[in-house]
Amino acid sequence: MTDIQAGKEAASAVASDISTVPAIELDGVVKEYQAHGEIVQAVKGVSLSISEGEFFSMLGPSGCGKTTTMRMIAGFEDPTRGAVRLHGQDVTDVPPNKRDVNMVFQSYALFPHMNVWENVAFGLRRRRVPDQELRRRVGEMLEIVDLTGREKRRPREMSGGQQQRVALARALVNHPRALLLDEPLGALDLKLRQAMQIELKRIQREVGITFVYVTHDQNEALTMSDRIAVMNDGLVEQLAGPREIYERPATKFVAGFIGTSNLLAGTAERVDGGMAMVRLGERDRVLVPVAEGTGLDGPVEVTVRPEKIRISREEPVADLSAVRGTVAEVAYLGTYNSYAVNLAGGAEFTVFEQNANDSSITAERGDSVWLSWQPHHSYAIGS
Numbered sequence: 001m002t003d004i005q006a007g008k009e010a011a012s013a014v015a016s017d018i019s020t021v022p023a024i025e026l027d028g029v030v031k032e033y034q035a036h037g038e039i040v041q042a043v044k045g046v047s048l049s050i051s052e053g054e055f056f057s058m059l060g061p062s063g064c065g066k067t068t069t070m071r072m073i074a075g076f077e078d079p080t081r082g083a084v085r086l087h088g089q090d091v092t093d094v095p096p097n098k099r100d101v102n103m104v105f106q107s108y109a110l111f112p113h114m115n116v117w118e119n120v121a122f123g124l125r126r127r128r129v130p131d132q133e134l135r136r137r138v139g140e141m142l143e144i145v146d147l148t149g150r151e152k153r154r155p156r157e158m159s160g161g162q163q164q165r166v167a168l169a170r171a172l173v174n175h176p177r178a179l180l181l182d183e184p185l186g187a188l189d190l191k192l193r194q195a196m197q198i199e200l201k202r203i204q205r206e207v208g209i210t211f212v213y214v215t216h217d218q219n220e221a222l223t224m225s226d227r228i229a230v231m232n233d234g235l236v237e238q239l240a241g242p243r244e245i246y247e248r249p250a251t252k253f254v255a256g257f258i259g260t261s262n263l264l265a266g267t268a269e270r271v272d273g274g275m276a277m278v279r280l281g282e283r284d285r286v287l288v289p290v291a292e293g294t295g296l297d298g299p300v301e302v303t304v305r306p307e308k309i310r311i312s313r314e315e316p317v318a319d320l321s322a323v324r325g326t327v328a329e330v331a332y333l334g335t336y337n338s339y340a341v342n343l344a345g346g347a348e349f350t351v352f353e354q355n356a357n358d359s360s361i362t363a364e365r366g367d368s369v370w371l372s373w374q375p376h377h378s379y380a381i382g383s
């Protein structure tokens with residue numbers, strides 16, 4: 001049995017024993033900085049808990065507090081208020097090198113004068129791990145990151161993606177209980193980044209270690225994560241799985257930040273059995289699901305994703321939600337057509353139409369059209 005397998009078995013034995021103890025917990029964490037005599041609140045009160053073996057992402061725009069939150073987990077920053085717990089133990093005052101976590105940065109930070117093998121072996125050597133064990137662990141880790149045969153290369157002789165794999169191997173070879181990754185793919189071009197996203201997910205599954213991943217790239221977070229915390233202005237706006245974040249955004253910010261979203265202002269007239277009747281302007285009324293327990297009344301925003309909408313010249317069947325508009329722009333994008341449609345009430349909607357069979361365009365610029373969707377493909381957010 002390899003160390004990794006043994007580690008995984010031990011972890012799952014532990015998990016079944018104390019499965020209720022999360023790998024990482026943040027409890028009302030606040031971080032304030034003094035800058036030019038002013039207090040900046042980078043993190044305004046974050047509470048969350050990450051399970052053992054989870055791929056957890058923190059996603060949000062620049063300056064929302066992701067990195068600061070991550071650095072408090074690692075111990076590089078002290079929270080102004082609140083507590084950090086790792087595997088049930090309060091580590092708020094424990095220095096970074098005494099926490100069982102490792103961090104991987106965008107800049108790799110490899111030693112340029114050492115070859116791949118030496119870079120990966122560095123931490124184990126420093127801890128005086130016996131030679132035989134060191135060789136086995138480094139070899140095993142290079143195999144996992146798919147770099148076997150490249151042991152003798154120097155970092156400058158490798159591509160960005162390969163260097164990032166070395167950085168990963170170097171962090172993972174220490175068998176930390178959690179790995180913190182701060183925009184680790186930020187320096188790579190799009191194609192390589194996409195390939196590495198799939199690789200990273202595979203590696204995480206293989207080693208079974210908790211990954212906490214910071215990114216401002218929504219596709220990256222959606223592709224890899226078990227759960228995502230969407231952050232805005234120092235707070236978590238929504239914490240859920242990728243599908244829920246995309247299909248059921250909890251706030252207007254999340255709806256706008258993840259993917260392309262259409263927002264339509266309306267008034268909820270009644271809520272019944274999880275569905276709201278929402279009045280849009282003078283004429284239209286649509287049925288919209290609402291989150292359980294939210295008593296929406298008054299102003300709401302209805303959100304529908306562009307790929308869920310059907311564009312047609314004829315009035316759609318009665319049980320669909322439908323609005324009328326005028327086509328402002330049409331773009332042919334190969335796999336799909338994209339329409340910008342101005343609605344009667346003033347909103348602008350984006351509609352994606354898959355080019356599944358032929359590439360015919362349903363409507364041209366200036367055409368009057370109907371946009372329709374299944375009620376369960378829309379969602380009401382309080383505004």
Ligand SMILES: Nc1ncnc2c1ncn2[C@@H]1O[C@H](COP(=O)(O)OP(=O)(O)OP(=O)(O)O)[C@@H](O)[C@H]1O
Nearest residue numbers: 033035040042061062063064065066067068069216
């Ligand atoms: N050492 C510091 N002193 C003063 N202000 C800081 C410090 N570090 C961060 N901040 C501020 O705290 C806020 C959050 O920063 P943070 O780096 O956590 O954001 P982020 O979401 O990781 O952004 P990015 O994606 O750009 O790295 C920002 O407004 C930033 O300017």
